[in-house]
Amino acid sequence: MKLRRDWKEIGLWTLGKRWRFHVTGNSMLPTLRAGEDVLVTPISRTAKIFPGEIVVCRHPLKPKIRMIKRVTEAFYDGSCYVLSDNASEGSDSRTFGVIGRELILGRVTSRLI
Numbered sequence: 001m002k003l004r005r006d007w008k009e010i011g012l013w014t015l016g017k018r019w020r021f022h023v024t025g026n027s028m029l030p031t032l033r034a035g036e037d038v039l040v041t042p043i044s045r046t047a048k049i050f051p052g053e054i055v056v057c058r059h060p061l062k063p064k065i066r067m068i069k070r071v072t073e074a075f076y077d078g079s080c081y082v083l084s085d086n087a088s089e090g091s092d093s094r095t096f097g098v099i100g101r102e103l104i105l106g107r108v109t110s111r112l113i
Contacts, residue, residue, distance in 0.1 A: 009039050009110040017041070018109065021056050021068065027090025028054070028068055032111070038068070040106035049074045049101070054108040057082060060096050066105065067091070080104065 012018045018039040023032045031054070032038065040056050049055065049071055059065040069082035069092055078101030084090040093099065 006110040010112075012041075013039050019106070020112070021066070021106075021108070023068060025090055027084035027086050027092070028070075029086040029089070031070075031085050032068065037112040038108045039110050039112065041109050042106045043104065045078075045102055049078075049080055049104060049107075055080075055082065056105045056108065057099060058103045058105065059091065060099050060103060068108065069093075077101075 009018060013020065018041055021038050021040050023034055023036045023038065025034055043049075051071055051073055053071045054068060055071055056066055056068050059067055067082075067090070070085060071080050072083050072093075073081040075098070079098045080101065081093045081098055083094065084092045087094075
């Protein structure tokens with residue numbers, strides 16, 4: 001997935017149809033750097049998630065923490081396996097396992113530069 005600035009997405013953000021997420025940490029290097037902002041489209045609990053997509057989700061063990069991760073596997077029951085792009089940083093499914101579909105909040109659509 002190539003993230004870029006998309007004027008349509010920025011317009012949807014100004015209309016309140018996207019939300020801004022601030023990237024902290026280096027777990028998504030080289031795709032996303034700490035300090036960057038991305039736009040996220042909220043998704044329903046019934047929406048399909050596909051491998052390769054970057055999502056914002058809640059940490060399964062610390063529900064107040066929101067993380068940005070890449071979906072590597074999506075299972076028939078809606079659960080997903082999510083990984084950091086930078087394996088040496090951050091917590092992901094290698095440490096906490098598969099996450100339930102209800103923990104996925106939105107899909108990253110573009111970056112703000």
